[in-house]
Amino acid sequence: MFAFIIRRVFQALIVMLIISLLGFAIKQSVGDPVREITGISVSAEERDALREKLGLNDPFLVQWVRFLDRAVHGDLGNSFYFKRPAFDVILSKAPATLELVFATALLVILFSVPIGIYAAVRPNAWPARFLMGASIVGVSIPVFLTAILLIYIFSVTLGWLPSFGRGELIEIFPGWKSGFFTWDGLAHLVMPSVALTTIMLPLFIRLVRAEMKEALETEYVKFARAKGLRPSRVLLLHAFKNTLLPVITVGGVQLGILIAFTILTETVFQWKGMGSMFIESIERADTSLTVAYMVFVGFIFVVVNTIVDVIYGLVNPMVRVAGGRS
Amino acid sequence: MTRIKQFFNSFFFYRFIRDPVAIGSFIVLAVLFISGFGAPVIAPHNPYDTTTIDIMDSELPPFWYPDSDSRFLLGTDSQGRDMLSTMLYGMRVSIFIGLGAVTLQAFLGITIGLIAGYKGGRFEAFLMRVADVQLSFSTYMVAIFFGALFQAAFGMGLYENFAIPMLIFIIGFAEWPQYARTVRASVLGEKKKEYVEAARVIGLPSRRIMWNHILPNTLTPVLVISTVQVANAIMSEAALSFIGLGMPVTRPSLGSLIKAGFDFIFSGSWWITLFPGIMLVILILSINLLGDWLRDFLNPKLYKG
C-alpha cells in the first residue's frame, strides 16, 4: 500500500509538471496580461517595459523553468488581478466550490438511487417512464439556462430565494468560510446545487437503473428471491450492492465533468468559487492564475482517481466473491 | 429484398414495434434529422446568406401576435434572421458536431481504456495520467490551443470552411478521458473472470479477447454516457463560440442560438430563448429515449423475453 501511494504521488508530480509545461506553452494564446492591467491609451513602449519587467518577453521555456524554480519553493506565481500568490487565491476560493459540489453530490445520490432502483424494478410503469424522460430534460437544457430560469422563477417572480452570491458565511476554521451553518447561506445554496444536479441526475439514474437491471437478472438474486427473502432485502443487500462499483467509477470520472459545469453555474449565480475564478482568470488573461489552477486541478484529479482506485480495490474482490456474474 | 424481409422478421424489429416510446422517439428523431439535413430545401429562408437579412426585421414575434410578419412564422432573432430557418440550419450543424464529437470521444476513450485496463502495469499508469492531464485542461484550453495553432497555420480566412471538422476534433479530443476511465474500470472488473481466463487458455489473441469478449460486457456505462454526452458536446460548441472558436457568428448552430437566448431571458422577446431551447430538448430527449431502449435491447447480460 505504501509503495502504491508513493508511486501515485510521484505520478501526480509528473502530471502537474506536464500540465504546467503545456500551460506555459499556450498561455500566450489566452491573451496578454499587460493589456489587461494597463489603460488603452498607454504607449507601446511603456507596455513593453512592463512586459519585460514581468518576464513575459522571455521564451516560454525560460518562463517555465523560472516557474518551476519558484514552485519548488511553494510559489505557484502571482495573480495579476488579485495581487496575491495564485495558490492563496485558489485556496480561498476552494471552499465555495467544494461546498457546492458536496451539496450536488448529496442531491444526486438522494434522487438517483431510489429513482434508478424503481425504474429497474418497474421498467414499464408510467411513473418510471415519466421520471426517466423528465430527467433528460434537465440534461438537454444547458446548465446556464437552467440556472437563469431558476433565478427567473424563484427570485424574480416568486421572491423566495436570493438571486446571487453565497449569503451569510461563518468561518468554521481559518480560511474556510462556510455557508452550511446559516439559513441565509443554505438559501443561497439551493438554486446552484439544484441546477448542477439536473445535469448529473439523468446519467446516474440511468446508470443505477441499467446496473440494477443486470443485477436483478443474476442467478444469485433469483436464488435469493426463490429462498423467500424479503424483496426489499434482496433489492438493497444483494442487488444494489452490485451496482455500487460502476456507480463509484463513473462518479469519480464525472467529478471532472462536474468541475466543468461548476464553472458555468458559478458564473451565473455569482458564486465566487474556483470555477468562476478560472473563467475570469481567462477573461482577464490572468495567466499565472490560470496555469496555477490547472496544476491544482490536475493534482486533485490524480488524488480522486487514486481514491477511486483504492475503493475499487476494496470493493472489487467482495463483488467477485459474492456475485460471480455468470 | 430478402435482407429487408429478414429485418422485418428479426427479433430487433419485433421488440421495436411493440414499444410505443421507442417508435415515438424514432419518428420524432427521423423528422428532426430530415428537416435538419433538408434545411436548404425545407426552410423558408437561408439565414447563412447574409444578403437577405435586414436588421430592421429584428425581434419580430411569432405569427400569433398582431405585430408579427407573415414572412417569419416563428418570429426573428436579434439580427432579423427567421427563427425557424435558423433553427433548422443550426440543428444540422449541431447534430453533426454532437454525434461526430461523441463518436470520436467514444472511439478514443474505449480504445485507450480497453488497452490500459487489459495490459495494466506501467502502460496503464501512463495512459491514465495522460487522461488526468487531458481532463485538467478542459475543453476550453484545448480549444484555445488548437484554435491558435490553426490560425497560425492557415490564417483567418479559411476558418469558416474548416469550422465543423475542427470543432468535432477539438470536442472529441478534449473529452475522451471519461470514456477511458469508465471502460478501464469495467475491464478491471471483467478481466479476472472465468470466461476471459478460458479465452486466454485456448490461446485467443489478446486483441480478440479485448474487443470481442470483454468490450461487450463493459458497454452499459459507455452507452449511458454516450446518450447524455451528445447534449454536452452540442453545448460545448456553443461555449467555444465565446472565445471565437465555435461556428462563425454569421452561421449560428442550435447551441449558439440557445446561448444567445440566454441574454434575452428578461427581454420580453421570449421566442429567441424558448424555441431553440425546446428544439434541443426534443432532439436530446428522443436520442436518449431511443438510446435507453437500444441499451436494454443490446445488453448481453439481460434476458430478453
Added chain:
Amino acid sequence: MKKMMILFLAAALLFPFSAGAKTLRLAMDADPVSLDPHVQLSGGMLQYSHLVFDPLVRWTKDTKIEPRLAEKWERMDDLTMRFYLRKGVKFHSGNELTAKDVAWTLARLKRSGDFKGLFEPFADPVIIDDYTIDIKTKKPYGLLLNMCTYIFPMDSKFYTGTDKKGHPKDTIVKTEWSFANENESGTGKYVVAEREQGQKWVLKAFPDYWDKNTGNVDEIILTPISEDATRVAALLAGDVDFIMPVPPQDFDRIEKADGIKLITMTGSRIITFQINQKRREEFKNAKVRQAMVYAVNNAGIVKKIMKGRAGVAAQNSPRGYQGHNPALQPRFDLAKARQLMKEAGYEKGFTVSMIAPNNRYVNDEKIAVATAAMLSKIGIKVDLKTMPKAQYWDQFDAQVADIQMIGWHSDTEDSANFYEFLYMCPNKETGYGQYNSGNYCNKRVDELTLASQSETNVEKRMAMLQEVEKILYDDAAFIPFHWQMLSWAGSDKLKNANDIINVMNFPYFGDLIMK
C-alpha cells in the same frame, strides 16, 4: 439573562432602522482593481477615485467643470493656472489637505505608467502657500483644467515611509501586494471598510467629510456581478438597489417593472470600424470606403441593437466637443453605395476579413454580425471572427484582419485625442496613430491636430478640429456607428439617481439621496 438576550436581539434587529442608516447595495459589472488610484487608467478606477478621493475639480452632468477641493482658480499666464484649495479638508487618516499633497500627487501621476502620458504637458507646480498652488504646463495647453479632473489629491504623509516589504509606501505596483494597493487615505466621502477583491466591497461614510451638503448614504455594499442577466435579475428581485451597466435588450423590461427606474444617456465613446488600406488594395480607393459607409445602416443598428438609446454618429466628436461638426450627417443609402462600388470598378465585390471583440463594447458582437450582413449587400463578403477582449488587442495591433472594430473614448474629453490615437499617420517614434489600424494617413489631418494642441483660442481651435472631422468624413477614413450609451438602473428608493450620473460614467454616489 433571557430578558437581556431578547433586548439585545431586538436592538440588533431594530438597529438599521432606528439609526436611520442608509445602505446602498450596488452591483457593477466589475470592481475596481486596486485601492491605489494611480495604478490603472480605467473607468472602474476613476469611479473608485470619486468615491474614496476627491478631485480638484470635476465634471458636472452637463459637462461643465465644478469646484471640489479647489474652491476657485484663475489663469495667471499662458502656462500657469492658480488654484485656491478648500480649507479644513481632512484625509481619512486625519491629516489635513495642503498644497503639498497636491504637488505630491501630481508628481506621482507623472510617475504612473498609465497617467504619465496624460500629464506629459505638465511642468512642476509651484506651491505659493498651504492653500494656494500654481499648476504649470510646459507649453500653452488649452486642456489644463480638463486634466485637473484627474488630480485626486492623496495623503502625502500617509503614503510616505516604507512598508513591511521594505519598499517605499508610494510605489506604484500593478501586479503584486503593495502598501498603496491595500491601503487608502483620500479626502472622499467613503472609507473602504472591507474588501474582498472581485467579490465584495463595503464602503462606510467618512464622519469628517468636508462637504456636509451631500447625499445621505452611510454605507455602500459593492458587489461585482459580471453576468448581465444575473445583474438584472438581482435588481428585479430586489437584492440590489442600483446596477450599472444595463444590457440594452433588458431596457424594456426594466422600464415596465414597478419600483425600478432606468436611466440612460448618450455617452462620448465612439464605436467605429477601421478599414485597413495597407492590407487591401481595394480600400485605397476612397470610393470603396465611401461605399462601405453608405452601405452601413448605423441608424438601424442604434434603433434595433442599441434599442434607440445610443447616438447615431457620422463623426468622432460628440455634441459638446470642440471638434463636433454639425454639418456632418449619417449617410445610409444602399443605392448610392452600390453606385460607388460600380464606379470604383468593384461591381462584383470581393471577400474581406473582419474582427471584433465580443465582451468589450455594448453588443459589440451583434454590431459586427449586422455590419457583415450590410456589407454583403454591396458584394463585400465578410469573414467575421469575434473574440474576448483579452485576446482581441493583440490581434488588433497585429492587424490580422482587413476590417477591425475599435471604440474610443477621449481621456481628455476633447476631439484631438481621437485624431491623435486613431487617424494620425502611424509613427512608432512619436506614438501618434497608435490605434490607426486603418493606416489612414493624411498630412493635413496631422498638421491640424498638432497645431490644435497648443492653440488656446477656442474659436480658432474649433475651426481646426472641425476641419479635421470634415476631412475624415469626406475621405471615409473609417465607418462610424454610434456614441455608445451609458446605462444605469435603480430602485425608486434612490430619489435623485438622475442627477448623480454623468457622461463620464462616474456616478457621484456621495450626492445620492435615499428614501
